[in-house]
Amino acid sequence: QSVLTQPPSVSAAPGQRVTISCSGSSSNIGNNYVSWYLQIPGTAPKLLIYENNKRPSGIPDRFSGSKSGTSATLGITGLQTGDEADYYCGTWDSSLSAYVFGTGTNVTVL
Amino acid sequence: QVQLQQWGAGLLKPSETLSLTCGVYGGSFSGNYWSWIRQPPGKGLEWIGKINHRGSTNYNPSLKSRVTILTDMSKNQFSLKLSSVTAADTAVYYCASGDSEDTQHYWGQGTLVTVSS
Numbered sequence: 001q002s003v004l005t006q007p008p009s010v011s012a013a014p015g016q017r018v019t020i021s022c023s024g025s026s027s028n029i030g031n032n033y034v035s036w037y038l039q040i041p042g043t044a045p046k047l048l049i050y051e052n053n054k055r056p057s058g059i060p061d062r063f064s065g066s067k068s069g070t071s072a073t074l075g076i077t078g079l080q081t082g083d084e085a086d087y088y089c090g091t092w093d094s095s096l097s098a099y100v101f102g103t104g105t106n107v108t109v110l
Numbered sequence: 111q112v113q114l115q116q117w118g119a120g121l122l123k124p125s126e127t128l129s130l131t132c133g134v135y136g137g138s139f140s141g142n143y144w145s146w147i148r149q150p151p152g153k154g155l156e157w158i159g160k161i162n163h164r165g166s167t168n169y170n171p172s173l174k175s176r177v178t179i180l181t182d183m184s185k186n187q188f189s190l191k192l193s194s195v196t197a198a199d200t201a202v203y204y205c206a207s208g209d210s211e212d213t214q215h216y217w218g219q220g221t222l223v224t225v226s227s
Binding site: 002032033034035037039043044045046047050051056088090091092096097098099100101102103104 | 145147154155156157160168169170171204210211212213214215216217218219220
């Protein structure tokens with residue numbers, strides 16, 4: 001049972017913007033950096049955002065991250081069909097001494 | 111750029127021990143964290159545990175009694191052993207690494223492990 005909660009799915013038309021929320025607590029999001037991962041079905045997850053809002057080399061600036069209190073948000077602008085995938089948030093939980101993932105959100109481009 | 115390549119047995123019988131190894135190429139063990147993560151078919155990601163370059167480990171509390179993660183720095187490899195497997199352990203297993211506890215920067219290609227009698 002995941003300690004980080006995400007909406008099961010979000011959708012929008014090509015070119016539009018979507019946001020994905022990740023809700024946690026003071027023991028995880030509230031006191032640690034949040035990362036976001038993209039997973040195309042059948043492939044390994046890929047890091048999209050780390051330290052709340054930083055993008056690894058090669059990740060376009062259409063992807064952005066933010067954090068406020070015990071919640072984090074991933075934003076995707078200029079939605080493309082290639083963005084259809086599952087997205088997960090993740091962070092360290094200091095109480096569990098364990099890494100925790102969100103429940104995952106499926107993004108559909110209408 | 112770090113690359114992770116993993117291997118191990120893909121079909122096990124109940125009660126056997128799962129054993130996977132992850133090779134680290136283009137990087138160093140020093141200063142990094144090395145994790146194992148799994149994903150049951152059609153489900154989300156579950157963190158199994160991690161080890162750092164000093165050999166210090168943390169495990170998912172729900173799996174702790176059955177998990178061992180080790181490093182072999184001479185070979186730039188780390189490994190996962192999960193004992194007494196059941197059908198519930200059927201999943202794609204990934205190795206991953208990061209330079210901090212809160213990020214998995216690099217991922218292996220994944221290994222499907224099926225537990226079936």
